[in-house]
Amino acid sequence: MMAMTKRPILIHPDPRLKTAATPVGEITDEVRRLADDMLETMYDAPGIGLAAPQVGVLKRVLVMDCVKDEGEAPRPLVLCDPEIVWTSDARNVYEEGCLSIPDQYAEVERPAEVEVRWTDLEGGARRERFDGLWATCVQHEIDHLDGKLFIDYLKPLKRQMITRKMQKLKREKARA
Numbered sequence: 566m567m568a569m570t571k572r573p574i575l576i577h578p579d580p581r582l583k584t585a586a587t588p589v590g591e592i593t594d595e596v597r598r599l600a601d602d603m604l605e606t607m608y609d610a611p612g613i614g615l616a617a618p619q620v621g622v623l624k625r626v627l628v629m630d631c632v633k634d635e636g637e638a639p640r641p642l643v644l645c646d647p648e649i650v651w652t653s654d655a656r657n658v659y660e661e662g663c664l665s666i667p668d669q670y671a672e673v674e675r676p677a678e679v680e681v682r683w684t685d686l687e688g689g690a691r692r693e694r695f696d697g698l699w700a701t702c703v704q705h706e707i708d709h710l711d712g713k714l715f716i717d718y719l720k721p722l723k724r725q726m727i728t729r730k731m732q733k734l735k736r737e738k739a740r741a
């Protein structure tokens with residue numbers, strides 16, 4: 566059993582959050598360790614999704630668990646090299662947030678359903694259709710792997726306002 570370690574989450578703006586991540590390819594122990602650490606980091610935050618670039622690793626790995634009901638069993642998912650292979654015409658609006666943009670929320674419109682293909686931690690090929698919050702979350706996280714943030718969907722003025730707030734937050738953190 567590997568010990569899980571919480572990793573620091575990068576805060577926007579950071580060039581690593583704007584960089585496209587590279588494919589994982591073969592699933593190694595290093596990838597499994599990264600995924601375990603990312604799940605630990607995500608649950609601790611707490612959050613429902615986390616992409617490797619958010620912990621400074623430019624690999625195409627994301628983790629998510631959108632189970633919200635307290636009574637329901639957790640469903641941690643690890644997606645390596647995920648690819649959206651189908652999107653619905655129907656669209657959905659969700660108020661999104663991001664662990665790399667703390668305490669900022671905005672409505673983003675995306676396809677309501679998506680089908681995603683990925684490699685699991687055993688190296689197996691997986692394919693699943695997601696809807697509801699899961700669909701929004703997986704698209705938000707795959708965007709991270711392409712160096713894209715949810716604020717990139719907002720009007721420039723709103724995006725700049727949020728970015729300035731984050732710059733201020735980072736300055737305050739650096740001083741603390």
Ligand SMILES: [Zn+2]
Nearest residue numbers: 662663664665
């Ligand atoms: Zn995010």
